[in-house]
Amino acid sequence: MNRQALVGAFVLGGIALLVAAFVLFGNFHPFTRTEKAVLVFNGASSGLSVGAPVTFRGVQVGAVDRVVIEYDANTKKAFIPVYITMRPDNIVLAGSNKASMPHLRDLVAQGLRGEMNLRSFVTGSSEIDLDFAPGTPAVLHPDIATVTEIPTKQSTIQAMTQTLQDLPIKQLGDNANTAMIAIQELSEQLDRDLPPLVKSVHETSDQSQAMIMATRDLVEKLQPELMRTLQSVDRLANAGTDQLDARGKELHTLLQTSNDTIARAGKSLNNIDSMTSPRSAERVNLEASLRDLAAAASALRGFAGDVERNPQLLLTGRRQ
Known part of the structure; x- marks a missing residue:
């Protein structure tokens, strides 16, 4: 009896440890309210697997339960519904009563949106990130979703990928090839034209230097004559100034005499007029x-x- 009781206690302890491990480290929370939800993605879901975390700004609020592919033969479009288990008790609306926890439908109405982001560059695993984005339109898929649907938005990596996919790579390559051909032709033309141009520049430089030397020699030769000419002009200017000063008095006397003569003539005319x-x-x-x-x-x-x-x-x- 003691041995059986010991084995039973050991088994019960193992079961308790297993349950505690599930509760503490796994996604099994028997005492927490959970809700099922689905996110429908249009693009690829590489790296997303069952058990991947669902986070809200870095805080885990759920986990991925199932990843499915829905293909519509009529529209030729494929969708990837990702079913998750949410613990909305971890999200509390400010000013609300804790006794009435919000439901996913209320959170979606408040602008809750989901996106798929890369979790680790090393392993390539992905996760679901939730956040409030009221400005993002809510695109729902009632034909696919069987539970509460959380609208999705394009992630930054997906936007970058879409931008890269939309780039005209072939056109850019053709333009780059054309540019390289033009550069090569320009290089070949420079190889042909540059040596004669350099030679012409050297010859022009030599001629310019020779002309500068000849001009300098001519200036040195003409400098004494220019100095003498300037001195002569200076003397002529001084002589002209002296003559003008000397003639100034004579001109003044002549003008005074002319004024007197004109005055007398005026008087004579006045006398003749009176006569x-x-x-x-x-x-x-x-x-x-x-x-x-x-x-x-x-x-x-x-x-x-x-x-x-x-x-x-x-x-x-x-x-x-």
């Missing part, structure tokens, strides 16, 4: 003198006529 004025006394006297002269000339002409007719008048005179 020729109809009301001036000089003009009246002048007109009277002219009348007297005219009368005397008339009498003289009469006397001359009488003498011409009778010359004796010069001796006897006129008789009264």
